[in-house]
Amino acid sequence: MxxxxxxxxxxxxxxxxxxxxxxxxxxxxxxxxxxxxxxxxxxxxxxxxxxxxxxxxxxGLINPHTHLEYCASSGLLEFGDFITWLNSVIKNRDELQDRISDEIIEDKLKELLSFGTTAIGAISSFGLDLNPCTKTPLHVTFFTELLGSRPDSVDILFDEFKQRLRAVFDKSSQNLTPALSIHSPYSTHPILAKNALDIAKKENMVVSTHFMESLAEREWLDKGEGDFAKFFKSFSPYSKPFCSGMDFLTLFKDVKTLFTHCVFANEKELDFIKNIGGSITHCPVSNRLLGSGKISFQKLKKMEISLNIGTDGLSSNYSLNLWDELRAALMLHYDLNLNSLAKELLLSVTKEAACALNLNExxxxxxxxxxxxxxxxxxxxxxxxxxxxxxxxxxxxxxxxxxxxxxx
Ligand SMILES: [Zn+2]
CATH class of the missing domain: 2.30.40.10 (Urease, subunit C, domain 1)
Structure with missing residues (x-):
């Protein structure tokens, strides 16, 4: 001892x-x-x-939501508005992938340790971050992400997803826990999401999803209108939302889920998240840079919803240091009592995040x-x-x- x-x-x-x-x-x-x-x-x-x-x-600090595959994106993407940002991600997709390497991700993981981060939730879209995540002493909850909207390619997409998930199970260890991410209600077809969530239930995996990040997402899911309508109609004139916000949330009723962002979630949706034992991951810098505003801390506190704080990826942040993120949260939520907020923030990156990810720390x-x-x-x-x-x-x-x- x-x-x-x-x-x-x-x-x-x-x-x-x-x-x-x-x-x-x-x-x-x-x-x-x-x-x-x-x-x-x-x-x-x-x-x-x-x-x-x-x-x-x-x-140790726990960062439950980051995208390591995007950690070489500095300077490349456009901030200020969600759809503008999304278009810049699509436009620069090849360069983003070309820039990334095992060495860059390994360096970032070392850097995370130096900040005092001892556990992360890594949202993995392509599996490019798996190898570096097997080598770090950090605990990684590895969220294999599912995304895909075309009903005619559901089978191909699901097979590819299962292959990536199998590779994670092969590498799972005390330090690397397989988990699952459903990208969002506007980008993942409910049939795909349901099939994946059946696996999460069977394997008792923690799940993460982006939910109600932008006003564009709110307007699209509620009415099929707004900036997302213009975005999707550039791919197909017949585009319409797959489901409502509540329909999407209902898919998660039997799995432990971290709902990321929720800036535009309404009271009914927040109430549902609380009742199914979900938590909310707040990424204040990302929300500010993508023009999403800020979540209502008071409302979440009043509703007694568990809140954790993540940095999101370097595709929508300038730092993966949770201390920077906490300082940003202090400034962003300027209308709250400073000293009480400081305590809540420290709990959100320790006790609350550990609870959300099922970690014994x-x-x-x-x-x-x-x-x-x-x-x-x-x-x-x-x-x-x-x-x-x-x-x-x-x-x-x-x-x-x-x-x-x-x-x-
Ligand atoms: Zn994210």
Whole structure:
């Protein structure tokens, strides 16, 4: 067993406990956490690693939604409006794929660890990120994504999807969990989605989907109108939505799902998401850059819907650093109480994200995996710790995954 001591610990538990002068005893799991004075007496044979002044322990960060296959897209895409952005993705599809390589993704994964991220949800459209994800010490929930709208090519698309999924199962390990992504209600035919979700149910896989990201999506699904109508009619004059928002959500009633964005979801849809035990993944920078506005934090809180925060991909962000994302969320949700929001945000990238992805981490609690980080923070008080931690952290000082220190 090992021991570590710091000035503060953010447990990220239900009560948002903050300990002063804490010590952690751990092997692969957390064996004990409490005040150093008491713990040292209980474990006299452990030599504690006493970290330098102004160091904080907290669970590793969890980024439940990113697209690693798009991590070489800097500068290429157009921001400001969702459909403009989507057209730029389509136009630059070949270059985006040409730019990506195993080495670039491996570097990004290393960078993620240095920020203090210990688990990610990787949305994989093509399977190009599978190999690098098998080599990283990060825990990867690998969401094989299904997309396809033409009913006449449903069988071919589904076979290709199953092939990619099989490759993920072949590589699955303690660090890589197969999962499934249905791209969105406007891009994945319900027949395809239903077939895939039957597999998710059978294999007990976590599911992710994009839902109600833009006003264009809302107008298209509600009335077959708006900017998406123009977009789809350029492919076929007979295009119409496959289903309503509620029809789409109903497909997910028996699977554990992370619904990403939901900026334009209505109360009935949010209520359904809550009732089926779904969570919402909020990507504030992506929403701002693609002209989607912002989700109502107050509404979600009032409805008691579980909220996690992701960076989305570098196709709609400038950074995969969750600390940047939390700072952006602080600024974007300027109308909320700063200190309460700081606590909610820290929980959204630890406890709430772990719960959404079924991970045994995200809180410093006995029995959880000893997956935690140490951060250098400015000299501050217990009360100011959440906000000061978000404002001043760019990288982690130390990273432990399942009790092993990772070189960052
Ligand atoms: Zn996404």
């Amino acid at each position: 090992k021991g570590i001591k710091a000035d503060f610990a953010l447990l990220c538990d239900e009560d948002f406990t903050i300990l002063k002068e804490p010590a952690l005893v751990f092997d692969e799991k957390i064996v004990e956490i409490g005040e150093f004075f008491n713990i040292k007496q209980k474990y006299p044979n452990i030599i504690f690693n006493e970290l330098e002044k102004n160091t904080l322990l907290m669970p 995200g809180s410093l609690k006995v029995g959880k995996d000893a997956t935690f980080i140490a951060l250098s923070i400015p000299k501050t008080t217990k009360e100011n710790l959440p906000i000061q931690t978000i404002l001043h952290t760019k990288k982690a000082k130390k990273v432990y995954i399942k009790g092993e220190e990772i070189d960052v």
